[in-house]
Amino acid sequence: MSDLMLKKQRIVEENFDTIVDSEFAKDVVYGLSQPQKRLSSKYFYNDAGSQLFDLITEQPEYYLTRAETDIIQKYGSQFFTCLEGTPFNLFELGCGNGDKTFNLIENMLSAGQHFSFYPMDISKVAIDGLVKNLHQSFPLLNVQGQLGDYHQFLAQINTLGKQQQNVVLFLGSNIGNYTPAQAAELLGDLKKGLNSGDLLLIGMDLKKDFDRMTAAYNDKNKVTEKFNLNLLSRMNEELGANFDVNKFNHYEIYNPLDNAMQSFLVAIEKQSISLSTINLDIEFDAFETLFVESSHKYSFRDIEILAHKSGFEVVESYTDDKQDFVDSLWRRL
Numbered sequence: 406m407s408d409l410m411l412k413k414q415r416i417v418e419e420n421f422d423t424i425v426d427s428e429f430a431k432d433v434v435y436g437l438s439q440p441q442k443r444l445s446s447k448y449f450y451n452d453a454g455s456q457l458f459d460l461i462t463e464q465p466e467y468y469l470t471r472a473e474t475d476i477i478q479k480y481g482s483q484f485f486t487c488l489e490g491t492p493f494n495l496f497e498l499g500c501g502n503g504d505k506t507f508n509l510i511e512n513m514l515s516a517g518q519h520f521s522f523y524p525m526d527i528s529k530v531a532i533d534g535l536v537k538n539l540h541q542s543f544p545l546l547n548v549q550g551q552l553g554d555y556h557q558f559l560a561q562i563n564t565l566g567k568q569q570q571n572v573v574l575f576l577g578s579n580i581g582n583y584t585p586a587q588a589a590e591l592l593g594d595l596k597k598g599l600n601s602g603d604l605l606l607i608g609m610d611l612k613k614d615f616d617r618m619t620a621a622y623n624d625k626n627k628v629t630e631k632f633n634l635n636l637l638s639r640m641n642e643e644l645g646a647n648f649d650v651n652k653f654n655h656y657e658i659y660n661p662l663d664n665a666m667q668s669f670l671v672a673i674e675k676q677s678i679s680l681s682t683i684n685l686d687i688e689f690d691a692f693e694t695l696f697v698e699s700s701h702k703y704s705f706r707d708i709e710i711l712a713h714k715s716g717f718e719v720v721e722s723y724t725d726d727k728q729d730f731v732d733s734l735w736r737r738l
């Protein structure tokens with residue numbers, strides 16, 4: 406490293422907390438300085454990313470959303486009948502645009518269930534859209550959107566609502582973005598914020614033919630590629646970076662050792678990047694990768710193990726006809 410770069414690095418280290426004031430910036434500094442460069446997939450979801458994700462769900466290869474929609478259409482009015490009419494707080498972690506949730510809420514209201522709804526998402530465009538939509542369609546439903554990282558709400562989630570009984574939705578294979586160990590930790594935190602007997606409906610993608618899974622994350626219209634490359638544009642916009650998105654490829658494969666689809670941005674040539682607002686210079690070697698997402702796949706046995714480790718029991722597992730996806734209903738022990 407040149408003297409100038411060492412000097413710059415020292416300045417950044419000494420003034421880290423003043424220069425780098427957002428969590429995104431901090432995670433970028435940390436993640437791009439690792440031997441295997443990496444960033445959390447939660448940073449995909451700026452406004453442009455959330456809109457691209459909605460487009461992904463419409464791609465013919467992306468079976469996940471269609472499968473979960475089928476499950477909700479078929480079983481949506483039954484999921485919470487075990488509560489026998491008790492009013493409850495309904496939370497949703499990472500609701501996104503909430504198309505499926507909308508469907509579910511419609512089913513639950515028709516089944517005469519009484520609840521207030523607290524959707525949570527890191528994306529403002531997603532939360533605002535869903536809340537507006539729900540207010541228009543169900544004016545009597547109490548809806549209070551929470552903008553932010555859902556991790557901050559987990560351990561005290563039961564303090565947010567008025568009712569004693571809580572139900573949490575965690576749909577769309579969102580949990581798949583965590584390794585099984587991270588997933589157990591996250592769900593263990595959620596357990597702390599729930600009361601015994603509270604319910605969690607968790608959507609997971611089931612293990613299946615590797616080629617089908619690989620195709621789902623490599624759609625022919627290249628929407629997933631755009632979605633992933635948008636992370637570079639986001640760093641350009643928010644951190645003054647100078648990434649040339651044409652000099653990176655999207656590469657996504659299934660790794661059977663981790664039971665996960667894994668997604669990378671690959672530098673197609675050696676390049677130097679500077680992120681001017683955080684005084685950071687980064688080198689990419691040719692074919693060096695930035696690891697941006699994993700989407701873990703589950704078997705029914707894996708699901709039982711995860712529930713048990715996190716302090717829940719599996720009550721029922723609802724699948725689509727092809728057994729592609731499962732919405733698993735858990736009870737907090």
Ligand SMILES: C[S@@+](CC[C@H](N)C(=O)[O-])C[C@H]1O[C@@H](n2cnc3c(N)ncnc32)[C@H](O)[C@@H]1O
Pocket residue numbers: 446447450455458470498499500501502503505525526527528531553554555556576577578579
């Ligand atoms: C894969 S999408 C799923 C959206 C929706 N639940 C569905 O099933 O279609 C993940 C959603 O979770 C949100 N998200 C991801 N990580 C988050 C976090 N740590 N805190 C809050 N929201 C998060 C994203 O903004 C995005 O809307």
